[in-house]
Amino acid sequence: MRLPLFYLAVCVASIISAQNTQIFNLNFEKVVNQVPSQWNNFGGDEYKVGIDSTVVQEGRYSASLESIKEGKGFKAWGLSIPVTFGGKKVKLTGYLKTENVSDGYGGLWMRIDPQVGFDNMNNRGVKGTTDWKKYEIELDLKPNEATDIVVGGILVGKGKIWIDNLKVTIDGKPLDKAPEKELSGAQKDTEFDAGSRFTMSTPTPQEAKNLTVLGKVWGFLKYHHLAIATGEINWDYELFRILEEIAFAKADSERDQRILTWIDTYGPVAACKKCKETTSEAYLKPDNAWMTSSGLSKELQERLVYIYNNRFQGKHYYINKARNIGNPIFSNENPYTEMKYPDTGFRLLSLYRYWNMIHYYFPYKDVMDKDWNAVLEEYIPRFITAKNELEYEVAALQIIGDIKDTHANLWGGDDQWEATKGSKYPPVHLQFIENNLVIVDFYNPEMKASLDLELGDVITSINGVSTSKIIEDRIPYYPASNQAARMRDISSEILKGNGASLDLTVSRDGEDINVKMPLYERKELDIYSWYRVPGDDVKSYKMLPNNIGYVTLANVTREDPKAIAKEFLNCKGMIIDIRNYPSAFMPFALGQFIAPRGTEFVKFTTPNLKNPGEFLMGSPLMIGAGNIAKEKFKGKVVVLVNELSQSQAEYTAMAFRAAPNTTIIGSTTAGADGNVSAILLPGGLRTMISGIGVFYPDGSPTQRVGIVPDIEVKPTIQGIKEGRDELLDKAIEIIDN
Template identity: 50%
Template sequence: MNKLLICVLALLLFINCKQNANAQEAAATGKFNLNFEKNDLNETLPDNWLQWGKFDVKKDSVAHAGKFAGKVNSGSEKGAFSSIAYKIPANYEGKSIRLEGYMKTENVVGYSGLLLRVDGNGKSLVFDNMAKQKIQGTNDWKKYSITLAYPEEAEIIYVAGLVSGEGTAWFDDFVVTIDGKDIQTLKERKPKVFKARLDTIFDKGSNIKFPVLNKENSTNLELLGKVWGFLKYYHPEVGKGNYNWDYELFRVLPTYLKVENAVERNQVLIGWIEKLGKVDICKTCDATKEDAFLKPDMAWIDAAGFNTILKEKLTYIYKNRFQGKHYYIKPAKNIGNPDFINEQAYKEMEYPDAGFRLLALYRYWNMIHYFFPYKYLSDKDWNTTLKEYVPKFVDAKSELDYELATVQIIGDVQDTHAGLWGNDDKMEAMFGENQAPFKAKFIENKLVVIKYYNPEYEEVSKLKVGDIITHIDGKTVETLKKDVYKYHTASNETVKDRSIASTVLRSPKTEITIDYISNGKTKKHNLTLYKRKSLKLYGVDTTAKCYKMLAGNIGYVTLENIKDEDISEIKKMFKNTKGIIIDIRNYPSTFVPFKLGSYFVSKPTSFVKFTEMNVQNPGEFNFLEGPKIPNETETYAGKLVVLVNEQSQSQSEYTAMAFRAGDNTTIVGSTTAGADGNVTFIYLPGGLRTAISGLGIYYPNGGETQRIGIIPDVEVKPTIKGIQQGKDEVLEKAIEIIRKEE
């Protein structure tokens, strides 16, 4: 080798080593300790790393590079979870965010992985923890990555390494990039400062004192709530984020509560509006479309008894309403359902004061009034609801009363997606943390045991599958059902029964007395209850195959544990069968309407259309054409039978609609949950969380699914006799339908 070549190679080697050294130095001195090397502040954890979960988390010398890595050791306790996490202010702009990192595992049962989460507006905006990859067992160091869309409203970035289940994992050399640029060197943006966020005067409480409520002041508070919501979503200054609209309510209330007649009331409202500032003429505000499916409901303005000046001011604001990116509302990315942003949940207020409770009512009522696509389907006129609930919220004497008032107005929406899904601890305590070890269902109007969550409890519990429960602690099941009826939210009565059947078998006690009928004989038993968290209430065997061949050359698929990789095998295995049964009496583990639905259509086929809100004109909803199911080169020639019941909800219903569009499909079973459409979450004072079906879902001909559900072509419901004999009568009917083709 000549000397020149040797010199060149030596120079290249020197440059490469220097670059590596510089890179390591940059990582070591980076503003974020993502390589776990900084260890000056804590003897246990690397600097600025946090422990999430209850088990052993620490720094460790078993490293991928450098001296240290993060180590997570999770225990064998059921539901064990632990992670080592890092928090980064999201002061950056971009469209995508990526986390890369190295992981080493040892004897992991469950899964381990990297975690990337971006929060904003007090909630998680995007999230992935690699759970679907099911990384288990023992593996040497390997590089993994997660890529997510980077939300505009991002405030905090969390990165972590986790173990869910039992085992140990090590994590090292994390790198976070936004649009491909390392966050360690990425220039920080100057966060936009909204005046609304600077207003913190009522953070500790509203200090509002309410008089004794009567018909007159309840009516005044009803009208204030409607004006408050109108201004929130239409007034340009509120839309710009120039006002903390929660706290503006507390500023106007003391004066408003003192009004003695309609004249004084109108003057306070006029003065309040004028203080918000001048509203310029809007040159881009389009009129509501003539063919809009739903139009803004302003009838309350004429019905309120307002004087001409106040009516004209409200009408002028509507015609010259805010346009652009609203501070409190936006369409969810790529979907179009409402996304309520910058709504504080006030989690620190376990029992919010009366002012904040009234705020909760106003916030919820107006969200439904302007942005719930199915408001018109509720049995109750929504315009009458606000006044009814003013005293229930203001006079709620305890945290439990507040939660119960909230769940009742949520129930008036009649949406199975609705309900209290967070921080409703007092209501949960009322129902009880202990549960019967079996599942019961209303069949033929009787409460029937249909399966055990934990089969090991069957012998000691005495009741057998098919037994009929008549009394619980001396009360008839019918009485108990009436007692809890108003606290259960649902689109239809079938789903009410689904929920109530579980609730009546809960209790704060560890034992209840059951009267029941078994083999025609009346019996009584003191039934031991178990902690709900210890029971397999929602267990799905993810290791089992989702498909099998039934007798008579019939394929069977359940969607509760289907995986993407199963779909090609299903098509191959069932290609020449007489029929395929797809069971959606569950919630699909994978989204399959197009990947599997394409096997059953001979041409591109429409199966759905949507209604979408117009965020520039709150209250307006318009139809959008939905996607089509693409066809494959070869269409399945046999008969498709789809099984549904009240457990089929949301994605299950959407999937059933897609399969119904097939060339030779029959839907068998009973009415579904009637809650179709992407979920929109709502946060209320006291940390309460609820939701609505945020996107209107319809058949291509305009046929409705909300509340109605997916109506089967052939209705089959389980019978008590069938349950006692261990039959699946819905599945049997599906097999019979396919065999008729012989």
Template identity: 45%
Template structure:
């Protein structure tokens, strides 16, 4: 999807210039509007209008441009359940992409709701027509963005946008009564934590480990923090100096006890045992870490404090109930020399995993030991680069393919801002050229060439250096991620050693910026979502599919012997039910998942299994193709199709299923985690394990050299076998 930057809220009255009649001085940009995207013309047009004298024209202006967008930022100060955006669009020759209205709703630190109509496939040529988007209006919304975008070639005109909330025009909508909580009023450390350096000894490292445990436990368990009575980031900066001044564990615990007591008394409630618990809170450290009896008793009593489903720092998504992290300030202007903020980055991430990661039990090591290990790594670094590499390494330790650092300029520069045109994948343990991104002129390399060294460094050494900075659930997916960045650089050329048919060669490869090369080819998307492999075998590619196509497709193939569903991609639509109902023979249990708890942080409970009601429409064999690219929704689809009788062919998938939960670390580090646990109907794990194929087939170097798809060949062989 297209994401807008967080723009200033420069309008605070019901007039938002959404008819685009008023421009800024002599420019052609509408008053109060902002432009996002690159190499698109975005300006008012006085020759075309739905009403009044002007509309906004959005037109591609360079071959490699991705999208152009006009947007207006509106403060989300309105009460209501739903928001409706209507507007008029006129199209001329829109190809190679779609257009749409845009409605995005942001909270304090992340995107809460988003729609750009891309799934509707609006393109071509058409006269003025009215379109609309309706979304829920979250209670914690802070900014509403409205506008339109063009993601293709050709011209888009947009005019006369209107907003209504719960059926009322925004000018008549009821405004919120905003109450500022004590946590929001605390500004003492806006300019820095005042903790510029920390000298570590073994005892101080242990003290900071205990502080990290207690700080996170109080954050999620204490009712006063849940109520927003304390800025818990800033409370950390207040307690750190006292912990550092402590001469022994007894003084440390006394400081922590006084700090916790200052939060005030809390009411206790009877402990109610939860049902269907998959993962229990890890709180044994309260009694096994050698804490003073007084501190241990207070923390133990806090387990039974009265907690509601409302919390200043955590909520649950309305539908799937994955965690929503709230009021986690990204501190985008952080001074990376500030030791307090670096320590906050470690504590924030570690405790989010401790209490709200559904796969904590699958990390593969003692998570508390990881906290102690990383204290020196966060405390002793001084630069932005080293801090963000420490964060990336920490993220990698949870073994979740969803988890990474996304869109960070520092990390992208480390990986390389320029790309060779050659795409490689690890095959038979070697990085093999598999295809090419679109460029003028042919590459000196060929499919099947094996890269052995880059700029004189053996590939095996590069892999070992990069493993800890490439988060993933399992080894095949780590290698997938390493391969994607192997031929990235900040230089104009790369020197590679390679072999072809066993003979060594050397070549210099040019590199290109994102604007100079077609990065979309990295996703391997095909031109069509349906085709016939033979008169009796059909093929479905979900990477470019729409649910509306599926009924007709199954009608067309009802007399075929078999169907291949190629899930070596990310589905462009949620096809689980639409396809699953067509191939299921009856009512079938196909998945279980677990949800977190706000009242018992760290606990995840399994909801009852979900059933699929089959129509028994398709009688042929169904084969699903998977590999390490098969991730998240693609894995969920494969899991479902296997449950209703499909055979899985290929290799282990990425092992990261379930809705994601995003958040920021200090320094504007954006990351996500898998937010719910996803299991087979019998309770078997999918995280890290992935969808294990019924028939394992992996590409070979020879197969790539010969231009064969050996996984697809095996699927066809299975269908043809009588």
């Protein structure tokens, strides 16, 4: 499910990189067909974007963003600048003018990819009506890690903003005066920019085995050997230099000897005085069993074990950790975006890169269904024989699915796979209720009168094919931590298509009815608003009858907890609805109102970069500290969750569960928690993983398990027909009783 929450912070898949030149249209003066060249926009559909020749700060044009419908989404302009220069600091300056901005803010924004830096002025955004004023954002550039700087303007909530006269400077100098980028040895190696020059049809059993061993050795050396860790060698291209020689070896002994000779070319490995043995307390330990269980020669086994025991201990070129959080950052990984359909060698590179990233740096490797050591050999023929871009994308999608992580999907670069789903959307929101595909809402309520569909209708066939058959066929292509998340994602796309309509058979009150349902362009529907703001509520909180407070985190703001604490202090109970993705980070902000100081609620595992494959468990974090209210909340707290509760939503539910008098009701959540780590693969494919392990204080897992409710409550078809929110009804009942 491509939830809107990913748009700005992670994906921004629609941003178009400008040409590799120092001339950028930062002042919006170059306009083609009423669109500023080099710019693109992304975000919700309830906004209008444009250029303005009457309201400008300088020159002939400014760019504008304006809300045109109720809702609390966002819209942004963005332009991407390749980092072909050096320097320490990058600064974005620009001018903003606002008109009636409310329920959000206007601002500039800048992101340095991949995961180097980000600021969207969300803590100092512009509100109300203001005249032109200069604003700025400054971030650390880190040119050896950065690939692109993405800049622009953003409107969150309602109102209108104008953006003009942007400038990007490096250490106070304009882009054309920026210092030259110091290229690493790896970046200077361009021999295989045009292709790997490796070809192979269907591999023989010996060739498949050779390629499996090579892939594991290549990845092991990447993360352990000094010569590769410093970045002076382009490890991608070193693979292509040895690939044919190893792949076509006639026997294991010949292959192993060639690998030994290859390893020798990188020089001797000095004894390591800082290397430590894996601690017995490690939650996950390095899995190097393949070295001694893959039929390798004794000499090769000994060489690999020696390299492991004397592994690199400094700052690594290809792997780093996020500050404060600890999830892995896969740095200096070329996505080769110009290769829409990478050749055989680059497809193998993609497989090797991904397999080794998961093998050494995925915190949930222990809860996969498959033996990861066996997966590499399974996928080698699939990646080699993928005969076009679509088959390559599907092969990548399937191995991503094998790690069983709802955060892990193809989040960009999968144009051909996305095209198979169709570009048009149904006007209804679907959910699996009582194991049936059920219409639970209309994205645009005003359309309901013109559609021969009702709430509670069960869709039994689509264009003459049974729904159950379609679901069965799609399951392998929807990566997820658990079945609840997988069915959620399937339901969100099962009615997409390219035609004007779909022929549906729906079951209504025991009768089968044939319906022709129209399809719409995304911009014609309020899909984004549906996910972000339930109903027409402006505020995130309100008082229900019988002195019960209600809070939805879908549109909660940073300022709301203080007002909630004041208004709800003497309530009999409080309902916190997290059947959504929180719009602001609430575990501590709201948790301090309902939990005593020093309440433990979570602990994490993070990778030990000095010992790839080792994950260490940290100390528990606590909530309850803070002073938003003089007193703690003494009433009952009921938290609502379901399959829409994912990642930050699950983390928040964990925090609230730790508070006394809290009951969680609903159904199993998506089972994907932990800050994400981005992964770039050849062909411009973008995916990610849950980068840290998230556990309850007693060590109980959350990955794949999700937040299991104290009381399971699921919607019923009858409840949907009657327009009842059965989880909310149950929450009120719990508080009243």
